[in-house]
Structure formats: C-alpha cells, structure tokens
Amino acid sequence: MDRRKISSFIGLIPVLLVVFFAVCSSANAQYQPNWNSIDSRPLPAWYDQSKFGIFIHWGVFSVPSFSSEWFWEDWKGSNPHPDIVKFMEDNYRPDFTYADFAASFRAEFFDPNQWADILKASGAKYVVLTSKHHEGFTNWPSKYSWNWNSMDVGPKRNLVGDLAAAVRNRTDIHFGLYHSLYEWFNPLYLQDKANNFTTQEYCEKVLWPELMEIVNTFEPDVLWSDGDWEAPDTYWNSTEFLAWLYNSSPVKDKVVTNDRWGSGDMCKHGGVYTCGDRFSPGTLQKHKWENCMTIDKVSWGFRRNAPLADYLDMDDLIELLASTVSCNGNLLMNIGPTADGRIVPIFEERLRSMGDWLKVNGEAIFETRPWRAQNDTVTEGIWYTNKTTATYAIVLDWPADNQLVLSVPIPSSQTSLFMLGYNQPLKWSGIASKPGITVTMPQFTPDTLPCEWAWVIKMKMVQ
Numbered sequence: 001m002d003r004r005k006i007s008s009f010i011g012l013i014p015v016l017l018v019v020f021f022a023v024c025s026s027a028n029a030q031y032q033p034n035w036n037s038i039d040s041r042p043l044p045a046w047y048d049q050s051k052f053g054i055f056i057h058w059g060v061f062s063v064p065s066f067s068s069e070w071f072w073e074d075w076k077g078s079n080p081h082p083d084i085v086k087f088m089e090d091n092y093r094p095d096f097t098y099a100d101f102a103a104s105f106r107a108e109f110f111d112p113n114q115w116a117d118i119l120k121a122s123g124a125k126y127v128v129l130t131s132k133h134h135e136g137f138t139n140w141p142s143k144y145s146w147n148w149n150s151m152d153v154g155p156k157r158n159l160v161g162d163l164a165a166a167v168r169n170r171t172d173i174h175f176g177l178y179h180s181l182y183e184w185f186n187p188l189y190l191q192d193k194a195n196n197f198t199t200q201e202y203c204e205k206v207l208w209p210e211l212m213e214i215v216n217t218f219e220p221d222v223l224w225s226d227g228d229w230e231a232p233d234t235y236w237n238s239t240e241f242l243a244w245l246y247n248s249s250p251v252k253d254k255v256v257t258n259d260r261w262g263s264g265d266m267c268k269h270g271g272v273y274t275c276g277d278r279f280s281p282g283t284l285q286k287h288k289w290e291n292c293m294t295i296d297k298v299s300w301g302f303r304r305n306a307p308l309a310d311y312l313d314m315d316d317l318i319e320l321l322a323s324t325v326s327c328n329g330n331l332l333m334n335i336g337p338t339a340d341g342r343i344v345p346i347f348e349e350r351l352r353s354m355g356d357w358l359k360v361n362g363e364a365i366f367e368t369r370p371w372r373a374q375n376d377t378v379t380e381g382i383w384y385t386n387k388t389t390a391t392y393a394i395v396l397d398w399p400a401d402n403q404l405v406l407s408v409p410i411p412s413s414q415t416s417l418f419m420l421g422y423n424q425p426l427k428w429s430g431i432a433s434k435p436g437i438t439v440t441m442p443q444f445t446p447d448t449l450p451c452e453w454a455w456v457i458k459m460k461m462v463q
C-alpha cells in the first residue's frame, strides 16, 4: 500500500471527529450511545416486508477466485492453508504479494445496468454489496484508503456508486452496503490489536471517517456490519456510531443494520439478528433475523474451480426461503461476481429462477407474517405463512398419491382453498373446527403446472 495520500487525510480528522462527537453528545437526541437505547429502535417496516435480498461479495479476492474470499488471510495469516500456498507457488512468481492482485481486478465487463436488471428479475427487494471486505480494499474512491481502492487501482471506477445509481434508476430494490470493521493486515489495526485494543488509532484514522463517508455518500438502506469479533464494541465505538446513524445521518429513518458490532454482540444487540453465517433455526424466532447464505456452498467470493455439485439447486433455495420466512427471517442469498465484472450464468440462472418462482408464489412470501405453526407436524416439507386475507402452505414435495395432508389448519364451513397460479378452487375434505385438511391436488400436465420446485396452497377462512 502506498502511503503518499496519508498526509492529505490526516488534516481532515479533527473536523470529522468534531462532527461525530457533537452529534452523539446532543442531549435531546432520540437514541443514546448505549445498547438499551440503540436496541429500542423499531425496525424500519420495509425490511420485514421485503423477505428476500441478494448479497454480493466482490473485491480483490475475486481475482485469484480460488478457495474463498478469505484468500489473503488463509495464505498469509496465522494458519496458512496448504492448498493456497501451493496454488501461489505453482502459479505466481515468488515475490508476488496479495496487493499485486489488485491490478487484475479490472471489471472490464461490469455493466451495472445489466446487474440491476438481473437483480430485479430475481424478485429480491434489497441488495447488499461489499463496500469493503476484510482485505480493506474499498470498492469506492475512499479518501481514507490510500491507493487501496477501486478508483486508484484495478477497475478505476466507483463500483459502489455505479451499482447504486443503476439499481436506484432502474428498480425499486433497496440498495445496501456490507462493511467490515476490521482489516486483517492494516498496520494501524494491528498496532491497536497489539495494544490489546486500548488505543483506537485505526478507528480514528480509518474506520469512523470511512463509515461516515459511505453513509453520507451512498445513503445505504442497509448497513451490514461484519469483522467485529476480535474486539469489543467499546473499541469500535459501535453504540456511538449507531446513535449518530439513527439520530442524525441522512438514512436515520430507513436504515437497517445487523448484529455484528463487537465480540459477543451477535444475536444480542443491534438491528436484525444474523447469529452467524447460514443461520437457519427451523423454529420461530421472536426477534427479526436474517439467514445470510451462499449459493456456492463453500464460498462468498467467486471460485473459478467450483464444480456444479457445490452450488445449491432450486429445491434447496426454495426450501431455505420458505423455512426462513415462516420462522420470521429474511433470506439474504449470496452471489460472487468475477473480477472482470460478470455475474456468471450459474448465478444468473439461480437468480432468474427464484424470480420465476416468486412471480407465481410471491404472495405467500412478501409482506407475510409467521403463522401460529411454522411447519406441518405430520407431513414433511410444508411451511406456513400468514396474511390478513389468507394463510399459505408452501408445499415442497408433491404428494405421491395426489392427496396432501395438512394436519395443522382448522377448517370452517366457509373455508376455501386455491393453488397460486391456478384459478379453480381446490377439492378438500375435513371436519369444521377440527385440525386437519386433506387436499386433492389438481391434475396437471407438465406444461400446465403453475411453477416448478414448490407449490403454494392458499387457504381462506381457516384457523
């Protein structure tokens, strides 16, 4: 990393900190910098209604696109992975550094309009792009990441700004940003760490100004924090930052955050609970949560050598969407674009297929609430959701004898049942006021089936 620009930003720091402090100490501010106050903020309504978002992991790690987005740490960190060490020995000159990869992050095929159109076709209501991963490379021209950002090296473009503009111009998808608190190899961070986090040089010179920069510049609807676990939130000054974000930032009313704000905070504090990667409890969670997961089962960043078997298929993805939404979660489904700026066909196909399924069945997903039961107690693979006008059963497996047993709903004499994408009422049997409905599934030919992968029974007037 080139330190030439360091002097130009040091001059700005006192100004930024004054702003930061002034806002936080204001006595009549709605939110105070402590967890009791921060945790009391109601979640902006758009987020729960949205249910489905797309996560995008893109950075310098997309250049080697081997192993995972943790490539640098897994190569040069405390526990080097032999496969990565060998990959570098076999393919690169001996003095090649991770920073040398950045020149090959060219994004020459990056067409933000095309990305926006694919995201829209997926049916997702929000997108979360890595503004900066643990490698520290910023995908926007940060004033605080000297020569380690997408304008100075590699793409020579404002990747965050360009995607934000396209998404906002062409879709009504909420635009969000992922941001890593720590940076594996930032010398300022490593010094603070060596001082047992009793100093905050890195926070003052990089973290706080950078967080304010992305919030003020891009006004993200989601600020998805990560990389918090090595230090307590008192080192990151997370509650002070969140008080500013919720009280005075340009996104104070709409922004949604998560729970990764310091070691021990996950699943306890902040906005939406992620409780870890790929959290998928299968039971109702009281606090709004998000299942952040990857289509490529083993990596968030693109992997050139991933075989087909490593990608979740549509049955897997629909099952995760259904179970997550039934249990009060949102699904945040990750894709990893290539260093040259493409969303490769396997990801594009999964995104468009999700959209095809949601076009028919989105009524059972978007703006629903958890029902009194999440899945059926007898028939496997049935997940329930609820709305003012109906209750929905998402059926993952077509019953072998065409008779579908729903053991939980209680019918009445006014009950009527439908399948989404099919206009006629369904035949069913059951006893009024007693749990249990047996649905006779309609006869379809392959070309009249309303959708692939899973079917939704819409139930009116059931309890």
Ligand SMILES: *[C@@H]1O[C@H](CO)[C@@H](O)[C@H](O)[C@H]1NC(C)=O
Residues within 6 Å of the ligand: 165, 166, 169, 170
């Ligand atoms: C927004 O989209 C319209 C039509 O799709 C296009 O003409 C216009 O240039 C776009 N504006 C920006 C800022 O991208």
Ligand SMILES: *[C@@H]1O[C@H](CO)[C@@H](O)[C@H](O)[C@H]1NC(C)=O
Residues within 6 Å of the ligand: 194, 195, 196
């Ligand atoms: C940090 O903590 C460790 C373990 O408690 C201690 O050995 C070390 O001296 C401390 N370092 C500093 C700089 O305080």
Ligand SMILES: *[C@@H]1O[C@H](CO)[C@@H](O)[C@H](O)[C@H]1NC(C)=O
Residues within 6 Å of the ligand: 017, 020, 021, 024, 208, 234, 237, 240, 241
């Ligand atoms: C960081 O937190 C400490 C302890 O609460 C506080 O004294 C300090 O003012 C905070 N710094 C900023 C920039 O908010």
Ligand SMILES: *[C@@H]1O[C@H](CO)[C@@H](O)[C@H](O)[C@H]1NC(C)=O
Residues within 6 Å of the ligand: 281, 282, 283, 375, 376, 377, 378, 379, 380, 381
């Ligand atoms: C319902 O979901 C729970 C939790 O995921 C699971 O343990 C149970 O087996 C499911 N019930 C059926 C009938 O599949």
Ligand SMILES: *[C@@H]1O[C@H](CO)[C@@H](O)[C@H](O)[C@H]1NC(C)=O
Residues within 6 Å of the ligand: 370, 371, 372, 373, 386, 387, 388, 389, 463
């Ligand atoms: C389903 O939603 C309706 C409308 O909000 C509500 O009246 C009903 O109590 C809900 N049912 C359950 C079991 O949650």
